[in-house]
Amino acid sequence: MAGLFFIIKLVVTVTVVLLLSLVAERVSPRVAGILSGYPLGAAIALFFIGLENSPEFASRSAVYTMMGLVATQSFVYFYYRASLFFKRFNILGSCVSAIAGYFVVIWLLHFIRPNKILAVLIPVASVFLFVYLFKEVKNATIQNKIQLTPKILFFRAFLAAFILLIITGTAKFVGPGWAGLFSAFPITLLPLILIVHMTYDKEHVHTIIKNFPLGLGSLIIYSLCVSIVYPINGIYAGTLISFAAATAYLIVFRWVDGLFSRHGKGVRRPKTKE
Numbered sequence: 711m712a713g714l715f716f717i718i719k720l721v722v723t724v725t726v727v728l729l730l731s732l733v734a735e736r737v738s739p740r741v742a743g744i745l746s747g748y749p750l751g752a753a754i755a756l757f758f759i760g761l762e763n764s765p766e767f768a769s770r771s772a773v774y775t776m777m778g779l780v781a782t783q784s785f786v787y788f789y790y791r792a793s794l795f796f797k798r799f800n801i802l803g804s805c806v807s808a809i810a811g812y813f814v815v816i817w818l819l820h821f822i823r824p825n826k827i828l829a830v831l832i833p834v835a836s837v838f839l840f841v842y843l844f845k846e847v848k849n850a851t852i853q854n855k856i857q858l859t860p861k862i863l864f865f866r867a868f869l870a871a872f873i874l875l876i877i878t879g880t881a882k883f884v885g886p887g888w889a890g891l892f893s894a895f896p897i898t899l900l901p902l903i904l905i906v907h908m909t910y911d912k913e914h915v916h917t918i919i920k921n922f923p924l925g926l927g928s929l930i931i932y933s934l935c936v937s938i939v940y941p942i943n944g945i946y947a948g949t950l951i952s953f954a955a956a957t958a959y960l961i962v963f964r965w966v967d968g969l970f971s972r973h974g975k976g977v978r979r980p981k982t983k984e
Contacts, residue, residue: 747925
C-alpha cells in the first residue's frame, strides 16, 4: 500500500508541475501565477494526510492550512525582494531567502490557535495586503519559448515529489496543526518558479509572483470546505466537493476580471512588459 501511495503522489505531483510549466510558457506567466493559487499541492497534501491518518485529522489540518497561506504569500514576497537584491547567485539567494522567510512566518503562525472564522479572515486580509505590495510589478510575457527536455522534466518531478513527501511524512509526528501549516508550502509553485527563473528571466517570475495571491481565494475556499466536509462526507467525496467550490471561485474571478477589463478598469491587467 505504501508503494502505491508513493506512485500516486509522484504521478499527480509531476502532472501538476508539468501543466503549470506549460501554462506559463504557452499561455502566460500571469495565468500560471493565478492557477498556482488553485488547490494543487495543498490539496494533494491534505488528501494524503487524511488517507494516511483520518478525515478528522485532515479537517483540523485544513484550518491551519488556511493560516499557512500567509506564509505562502510571504514566501513569494521574500523571493521577489531577494531577486531584486542579489546581484550574484540571484536564483540561489532568492530561493534560500524565500524558504527561510516561509519557515520564520510558519514558526510565528504556529503559536496561533485559530477557529474557522479567524482562519478565513487572516488569509483573506493577507491576500489584499500582498496584492497591494505587488501592484507596481508589471506583467511580462515569454517570447522565446524553449522545448521541454528530459532534464527539465526530471528536475520538476524530483523537486515537487520530494517536497510533497516531506510534508505528508511529517504529519504523523508533528500533529495536525504543524501538518496543516506545512501543507501550505508551495509544493508546485517552487519548482515552477525555479524553472522559469533559470530558463527565462526574473521578470517572468515576478509576473507569476504578482498574480499568485489573486488565485489564492480558491485555496482558501478549498481548505475551508475540507475542514467542514471531510468528517461528514469522507475524503473522496469531500475532495470533489472542495474542488468544485474552488473551481467556482476561479470561474467567478475570471468573469469579474474580464468585466473590469471591458470597462477600462483593468486593475488586474496592468501594462504588459514585452
